[in-house]
Amino acid sequence: MTPYERCLIPLPAHTSWDGKPFSFGGEVPCYVKSLPDAHTSTLLEELWYNFTMNGSTLRFRERPGIDDWQMKIGNGTVPNLPDGEDYALSVTENGVGITGGSREGMLRGLFTLMQLIRANDLRPGQESLHIPGTSITDHPALKFRCLHLCVFPETTLPFLHKIVRLAGFLKFSHIVLEFWGMLRYDCLAELSWPRAYTKNQIRPIIADARSMGMEVIPMINHLGHASASRACYGRHVVLDQNPRLATLFEPDGWTWCLSNPETLALLRTMRKELMELCGPGSWFHIGCDEAYSFATCDKCSAGDSRELLLNYLNNLTEELAKEGRRPIMWGDMLLDSEAWAPPIIAVSRPHQRTHEILDRLDRRMMIADWQYSITEPKVASTEHFIAHGFDTVTCPWQGDGNIFALGQAAAESGAFGFMPTTWHTLPDNIRLMPSASEAGWCGKRTRDLYDDFITQLANFQRKVYPSHSDYLQSGFRRLEVIE
Ligand SMILES: [Zn+2]
Structure with a gap:
């Protein structure tokens, strides 16, 4: 079990840790097909802020070419979702992509991602954080x-x-x-x-x-x-x-x-x-x-x-x-x-x-x-x-x-x-x-x-x-x- 895996609760079904980390700063756009309802977007933006130790804000933006239950942060690539999986998560140096099999699956992919956020520098104006390069596909034993x-x-x-x-x-x-x-x-x-x-x-x-x-x-x-x-x-x-x-x-x-x-x-x-x-x-x-x-x-x-x-x-x-x-x-x-x-x-x-x-x-x-x-x-x-x-x-x-x-x-x-x-x-x-x-x-x-x-x-x-x-x-x- 890698140190990253030890921090993930619950442990995802399939993980690999190749590739370079995605580095980001004080503000990050998150592209979706259509904006979540107001309560959900406020809550998810608050969670992002909290899980970046108050160092980064997430802003939802609509963008064509993204399907339902997908999210794209930075210039990430949204992954394919293999049959039977709840969500797939990809982190490369360009950004993050999440594909869920449902709205709930997409959210669970985002919660896995939040557990992996690491800070390099949290001084105001110099915020620098990263997420390790990874590709994860995951599904529950019990629905x-x-x-x-x-x-x-x-x-x-x-x-x-x-x-x-x-x-x-x-x-x-x-x-x-x-x-x-x-x-x-x-x-x-x-x-x-x-x-x-x-x-x-x-x-x-x-x-x-x-x-x-x-x-x-x-x-x-x-x-x-x-x-x-x-x-x-x-x-x-x-x-x-x-x-x-x-x-x-x-x-x-x-x-x-x-x-x-x-x-x-x-x-x-x-x-x-x-x-x-x-x-x-x-x-x-x-x-x-x-x-x-x-x-x-x-x-x-x-x-x-x-x-x-x-x-x-x-x-x-x-x-x-x-x-x-x-x-x-x-x-x-x-x-x-x-x-x-x-x-x-x-x-x-x-x-x-x-x-x-x-x-x-x-x-x-x-x-x-x-x-x-x-x-x-x-x-x-x-x-x-x-x-x-x-x-x-x-x-x-x-x-x-x-x-x-x-x-x-x-x-x-x-x-x-x-x-x-x-x-x-x-x-x-x-x-x-x-x-x-x-x-x-x-x-x-x-x-x-x-x-x-x-x-x-x-x-x-x-x-x-x-x-x-x-x-x-x-x-x-x-x-x-x-x-
Ligand atoms: Zn009685």
Whole structure:
């Protein structure tokens, strides 16, 4: 692995490093067929400025003879795109050429390029930088690479903004945004804490995600986790503010009551609001994990609870299909806790037997199989879901071992994709973000040592979202010492 390759996250599929570097100075033209939309061109010009250490500005210009999803910097030559590749990148002494197979591919080529920029002289008026001569063709092992992100009351907007930009820069194709009582809905004030963000505060972050080539997948927990708070600390965003809304839930408040038409109507309105906020897309994450108290109220427990759940999920699938979307649900309630042994995690308990609905569940449902204890690249539960005809994504959490095992398992088992989760541990596990990027893009480990991932990620984050001298916004957590 060359020093240049060590700096690239994720490592591209094919690289060669012949030829002379492209040298440039304080201003560089970037030629395209037609200008990107205003938000995208502003963002990409800002990223170029930041990745040239404030030493160079990029200016988009339209020029005939350039195709869609191509960019040309200086007098570079746009490369041909071989079949099956996501983008091709060429750097010669004359300039840079990028050809993407799509808008997103072109952007990913640009993000690879930005990782290679080196400075020679940054004194004002004497700016001199270079990019090594190279030709790169690249494609992902898994087309669907989705980072699941949570917005907690402690998640600041700058932190969220930084992580979303980093996700795009590290070539994730999708992000899931799960608000833990932290988005103000129009339909019901008690769905969020008084400190929650407004839609207008979230919109610029979503706009950046989309400008960087990612689809933003809205997420609302449609079964368990209805408290929008972690079970271990006992908060309930709705019932702590208004106990009279208790009939929306099962008696303990943890799970939505599926027999209450008002619950179904509320969730429908929430979906509509969130889809509008997140913008066009093909997916909606409906959660549905750890629904311990499902069917415990008098109504839900009186009938056949499995029929209740099955109809609920299949109706949801049908409703979302009318919006051009497919649901994604966590897989744990569809795995029989009596049939699966560790390291597989299965949460369909003997008194619920929710796994029995699997055969009759609409195959448009995508299963997100979170398996946090697996460190070998084989996930039997994912293979089980695939064998039952479901598109399935593997979902790791903490630790390089779990992340790379599930990335490789997804690539080797024909899974639909890969969805690393981050939960409340993201600031302390931030080193795993590049690992997750590389596991999904490369589908395997590419290097023996990952100890420079943290310093390289630090380098990227101060450029994708500069702190502008604000101590609390710099880096990945607010405090150097935990008090
Ligand atoms: Zn109920």
